[in-house]
Amino acid sequence: MSPTTSLITLAHGxxxxxxxxxxxxLFLRHFNNPILATLEDxxxxxxxxxxxxxELIVATDGHVVSPLFFPGGDIGTLAINGTLNDxxxxxxxxxxxxxxxxxxxxxxxxxxxxxxISMAETARAAGVQIIAGxxxxxxxxxxxxxxxxTTGIGQGKALMLEGLSHLQPGDHILLSGDIGRHGATILSxxxxxxxxxxxxxxxxxxGPLIAQLTGIQGLRCLRDATRGGVSAVLNEWAQASGHVLxxxxxxxxxxxxxAALCDLLGLDPLYLACExxxxxxxxxxxxxSVLTALQAHPLGVQACRVGVVVESDVPRVELLTIFxxxxxxxxxxGDPLPRIC
Amino acid sequence: MSPTTSLITLAHGxxxxxxxxxxxxLFLRHFNNPILATLEDxxxxxxxxxxxxxELIVATDGHVVSPLFFPGGDIGTLAINGTLNDxxxxxxxxxxxxxxxxxxxxxxxxxxxxxxISMAETARAAGVQIIAGxxxxxxxxxxxxxxxxTTGIGQGKALMLEGLSHLQPGDHILLSGDIGRHGATILSxxxxxxxxxxxxxxxxxxGPLIAQLTGIQGLRCLRDATRGGVSAVLNEWAQASGHVLxxxxxxxxxxxxxAALCDLLGLDPLYLACExxxxxxxxxxxxxSVLTALQAHPLGVQACRVGVVVESDVPRVELLTIFxxxxxxxxxxGDPLPRIC
Numbered sequence: 001m002s003p004t005t006s007l008i009t010l011a012h013g014x015x016x017x018x019x020x021x022x023x024x025x026l027f028l029r030h031f032n033n034p035i036l037a038t039l040e041d042x043x044x045x046x047x048x049x050x051x052x053x054x055e056l057i058v059a060t061d062g063h064v065v066s067p068l069f070f071p072g073g074d075i076g077t078l079a080i081n082g083t084l085n086d087x088x089x090x091x092x093x094x095x096x097x098x099x100x101x102x103x104x105x106x107x108x109x110x111x112x113x114x115x116x117i118s119m120a121e122t123a124r125a126a127g128v129q130i131i132a133g134x135x136x137x138x139x140x141x142x143x144x145x146x147x148x149x150t151t152g153i154g155q156g157k158a159l160m161l162e163g164l165s166h167l168q169p170g171d172h173i174l175l176s177g178d179i180g181r182h183g184a185t186i187l188s189x190x191x192x193x194x195x196x197x198x199x200x201x202x203x204x205x206x207g208p209l210i211a212q213l214t215g216i217q218g219l220r221c222l223r224d225a226t227r228g229g230v231s232a233v234l235n236e237w238a239q240a241s242g243h244v245l246x247x248x249x250x251x252x253x254x255x256x257x258x259a260a261l262c263d264l265l266g267l268d269p270l271y272l273a274c275e276x277x278x279x280x281x282x283x284x285x286x287x288x289s290v291l292t293a294l295q296a297h298p299l300g301v302q303a304c305r306v307g308v309v310v311e312s313d314v315p316r317v318e319l320l321t322i323f324x325x326x327x328x329x330x331x332x333x334g335d336p337l338p339r340i341c
Numbered sequence: 342m343s344p345t346t347s348l349i350t351l352a353h354g355x356x357x358x359x360x361x362x363x364x365x366x367l368f369l370r371h372f373n374n375p376i377l378a379t380l381e382d383x384x385x386x387x388x389x390x391x392x393x394x395x396e397l398i399v400a401t402d403g404h405v406v407s408p409l410f411f412p413g414g415d416i417g418t419l420a421i422n423g424t425l426n427d428x429x430x431x432x433x434x435x436x437x438x439x440x441x442x443x444x445x446x447x448x449x450x451x452x453x454x455x456x457x458i459s460m461a462e463t464a465r466a467a468g469v470q471i472i473a474g475x476x477x478x479x480x481x482x483x484x485x486x487x488x489x490x491t492t493g494i495g496q497g498k499a500l501m502l503e504g505l506s507h508l509q510p511g512d513h514i515l516l517s518g519d520i521g522r523h524g525a526t527i528l529s530x531x532x533x534x535x536x537x538x539x540x541x542x543x544x545x546x547x548g549p550l551i552a553q554l555t556g557i558q559g560l561r562c563l564r565d566a567t568r569g570g571v572s573a574v575l576n577e578w579a580q581a582s583g584h585v586l587x588x589x590x591x592x593x594x595x596x597x598x599x600a601a602l603c604d605l606l607g608l609d610p611l612y613l614a615c616e617x618x619x620x621x622x623x624x625x626x627x628x629x630s631v632l633t634a635l636q637a638h639p640l641g642v643q644a645c646r647v648g649v650v651v652e653s654d655v656p657r658v659e660l661l662t663i664f665x666x667x668x669x670x671x672x673x674x675g676d677p678l679p680r681i682c
Contacts, residue, residue: 008449058439059439062441108348119372132401134401134490144479
């Protein structure tokens with residue numbers, strides 16, 4: 001099916017339904033191959049090696065966040081961690097990264113150096129080497145400071161993820177921690193908005209957290225909640241699996257300062273981006289082991305069960321509200337915040 | 342050594358000396374690792390596999406060409422071929438690509454689709470799969486239509502390249518074909534300039550041409566001439582090897598329409614970008630075999646010897662002019678044309 005819109009809009013960059021439609025109707029339709037068609041965060045590639053430990057996992061991410069610097073990170077930390085996390089969500093451990101920079105004429109070299117140092121430190125902490133790069137410069141006004149694209153290459157699968165096709169009613173839906181920190185932080189630092197808060201982005205390398213799950217059976221699928229927040233992940237899973245995902249709103253951890261910002265601005269934290277949180281679906285039998293393993297790591301201390309897969313008729317995400325009611329958690333078309341990552 | 346400039350300029354994106362200084366003083370200094378330090382177009386990575394055929398070769402490229410569409414290609418064909426060629430220059434054959442798109446709000450989806458189709462066709466022709474991607478959208482005015490970053494992954498080395506450290510006086514410098522086509526084509530189609538010409542970009546996948554050299558010994562180094570043209574490659578090689586590269590200007594093939602444009606605008610084709618031409622240094626003994634192999638392929642029919650490595654004192658590129666004189670082929674700081682690829 002061809003694209004349904006004639007012009008690119010900010011919604012296409014939201015990571016929500018509009019992005020999904022553009023990806024499937026345009027990129028997937030023309031680039032069509034079985035690996036891309038899985039639409040997973042990381043691509044698993046066969047190699048010219050009989051040793052399965054050498055299976056490659058590859059992911060790519062573009063970064064256009066505004067502002068460039070924010071509490072908890074900057075475009076550099078996002079560029080590294082975002083791609084590390086995509087490889088981790090495919091069950092692998094990233095070893096190498098490439099980095100492509102598009103710079104605006106007039107951008108201060110001192111700011112670029114800060115970003116590069118952030119990237120170097122983040123990569124070093126994760127045990128990853130940046131092994132290839134490229135730099136392009138465009139005229140003043142043809143870019144917004146700096147855009148960075150990174151590609152991550154991992155080898156070997158530490159986790160066995162069964163895949164969405166294996167989802168069963170009764171499977172448990174788990175969340176690694178409190179949500180919406182990154183989106184709330186970015187929003188509070190956008191130009192023109194002045195909030196006094198101690199909000200910081202949750203931007204983090206989820207690799208070590210995910211490594212805690214090595215050897216645990218019964219893992220269906222795993223994804224980090226970035227653009228479009230928790231809602232985007234759940235809705236993509238519901239659509240791709242054909243199941244109903246039922247979420248208990250009262251179980252979703254939200255920090256008081258994120259909740260306060262959302263109340264003030266009329267936003268729903270379920271749609272706000274995270275950069276260091278993931279969702280996981282597993283069998284009911286394995287849920288306890290998974291939670292224990294996640295909670296043993298600093299990034300997973302708030303890990304909790306938030307929902308369950310139920311008998312399916314029309315695939316959707318159903319929210320059991322804090323008031324005891326039920327509503328659909330819509331797959332939003334766009335995102336309240338452009339350029340979140 | 343720290344960067345010497347305080348603001349990013351268009352020269353930093355030229356692929357010439359300013360780019361080299363930024364890369365070494367900023368990116369390499371902070372991302373420091375032995376793989377990146379080779380500053381080759383493609384990174385050769387060890388793998389968790391004893392089979393050397395599984396050695397990985399990885400390269401990345403950002404693409405910001407203006408205009409987006411030009412005779413002989415578009416940003417899509419460049420985005421694929423540019424990265425395929427970087428992998429080929431490291432002696433490998435690309436198998437997989439990732440593609441990261443940064444789009445401007447309001448960009449016509451029909452133009453994006455044309456670009457995507459170009460990429461799909463170019464990749465298909467090269468036997469390469471696009472296996473991961475990302476899409477970001479920025480507000481109108483914060484980008485210029487579309488920017489694309491691609492990363493290529495190849496496995497196995499078809500060529501044994503000895504490396505610049507093996508260069509010897511008497512080694513031959515070879516060129517695969519006529520120069521400056523891409524730069525001249527882009528220039529002739531820039532807004533405001535109206536030239537009637539049949540100039541077309543030489544944008545091409547050099548993989549099949551390079552594959553002709555499989556099994557030939559005595560190959561020192563190989564690089565495609567892109568931003569900064571033939572001059573940039575020769576000067577980088579001279580600096581990195583510590584040798585003098587002596588080039589016979591009369592032997593450099595330049596098509597009549599490229600020569601005419603250069604005469605008109607006072608440009609030197611040695612500095613104009615190509616996108617389907619490469620330079621190679623090999624032993625004197627192997628030069629005949631290399632040329633025969635290159636000339637057997639459509640992309641190499643004009644392949645010729647253009648120079649020789651001579652005894653070194655101060656590393657430089659020396660041009661024997663068509664008038665019988667000698668001059669330095671300067672390592673230019675910038676490029677006459679920004680956003681050439």
